[in-house]
Amino acid sequence: MDQLAIRVDQLGKQYRIGAMPTGYRTLRDALVSGLKRLGSGDFHREQETIWALRDVSFDVMQGQVLGIIGRNGAGKSTLLKLLSRVTEPTEGFAEIHGRVGSLLEVGTGFHPELTGRENIYLNGAILGMKRAEIEAKFDEIVDFAEVRKFIDTPVKRYSSGMYLRLAFAVAAHLEPEILVVDEVLAVGDAEFQQKCLGKMSDVAQEGRTVLFVSHNMSAILRLTQETIVLDKGQIVLRAPTPEAVDFYMTSNMARSGEHIWEVPPADGDAPFLPRALRIIDHQGRIADRVASTEGCTVEFEYELRRELTGLRAGIYIYSSRGESVQVRPAASGPRRGAVRCGRRSIGRSWSVHVEESRPQDLDEATPRLVPCFGRGLPAGAGGRNATG
């Protein structure tokens, strides 16, 4: 097993920015800028460029599952695109031993007009499966996706959950020597996500080489032994996963004292939509870190689409590795309207009190849940995560 699977040597990818703001330009633009350059005698107009990835070198042994983490724009996806040959590097080279299956997105090439059955074949072929291979796995794929009843229905009639399940199922049954995976676990409901994660860890245990990009630290921790941390297009650390995750969480992620859900993660018809989560220090400012000796407020903003009975709210605090530090799910809401609950701490022990708020007190568009807690917050843990 100690054979080289991937060798990356000083790989770099440069993108032009500014010159093509919309991604493409018209013939007229090309002609006009050409003429302008002729007129001004400036043939070497400098284009603004950015190195999405630069000077990246690493080896991966066969059978190794390597995690890649980093903030948005750190170059993770660019690296995967280069290794799966979607785009060409600007410099450096990579050597890949074995067939590469790339999963940069689920459902690549799905056609809405085709049925589930037809899309399995099409998508499978696009991902590099042979026809016989698809045929052999067909039933397995359908069962995994739980769409047997709708297999001959055009996928445009599928619910988004069914669509994603089918898309993931096809992808999950790829069997190349090297699998390159970009953030595909974020599909479906919680149950299906667990199933996906389980499937991915099966894949990892089958001795295949996997490069796995994710923002989901618990998935990274569960699936990989070693992880690369990318920042601004360069490798800043390669270490055993727990260490790499700690490093990343404390150096990058925890810099934000506010998280805003831009796209509601829940289904459109869910009655409860999270909007924002903020850590507010004792002076009332959004803070990315708070001293353990000072109080702070965790503000959780959400939207209620309709009245809920028995809404429960609480706070779970995890360490940067995803271990649970504090679990306070106790606060139960009023029967009607939204909820306002607070937490006060005395020393290290926590007390919880719940304020019932009448519906007319609430800003209807954005009712808020404002739990507060003071001393005793294990703020040194760095990463934090809260659930309302």
Added chain:
Amino acid sequence: MAEQTVVRDAGEIPVTIIKPSRGWRAVDFGELWRYRELIYFLVWRDVKVRYKQTLLGAAWAVLKPFLSMVIFSVIFAGLAKLETDGAPPPIFYYAGLLPWVLFQDGVTKAGTSLVTGSNLITKVYFPRLSIPLASVVAGVVDFGLAFLVLIGMMVYYGVAPTAAVWTLPLFLLLALVTALGVGLWLSALNVSYRDVGYITPFLMQAWLYASPVVYSTSIFPAGLARVAIGLNPMAGVVQGFRWAILGGNPPPAGLFGLSVGVAIILLVSGVLYFRRTERTFADVV
């Protein structure tokens, strides 16, 4: 896509080298062959999807040339009294329209194929040539359906095929080669310049009238005008098609050779341009 991406078999495991590429590149036929199943599925998809959610479905494959034929018969033969070399106007126009529609559809579909397929290009690697290639080949199915109607029309008008009917596949091939050549140029240009989408309909209209679809080449005096028309491969195709079915004057061998030469130049240059620009498709599209 990376050039000099040598895939050599070291024992059982293929080794791929990824590095920046420069200059012109030849077609990797071996790779295209390895991806033949994908090309098959892309063709299959194009055929399946083409008439989805239409009331008439695959009947459109026949109706497109048929309705054009009706219009041409009324206007050009009926009103303008254009010569149809003694053949019944409907069959004269229909026989010309069949290869023309194959060409026009192929060029149009291939021209937009990379942009429509941009979600594939930016997410998965496969030989990019397979996308426009599949678009052109998918038109052959439509052609086959429309051809059945031609046979029906021949029976109706009592037109017996000539002895030269065996040459039909050659003309068909020439139409496909030309369509692919032009389609490759347009598809690669379309990735950077969306103007292509606006230019293509006019290009096709001009090309239609530059080809002897609505008229017969016999309206031109022998000489320079006919040589000029020989520069257009589709002129050779349309003329040859009619000749193989209806008889009459065959395309002169010299001019036909010229047509073939031009078609090959279009294809080779199209492939080279495509291969040269494809390395940036995923970044630009």
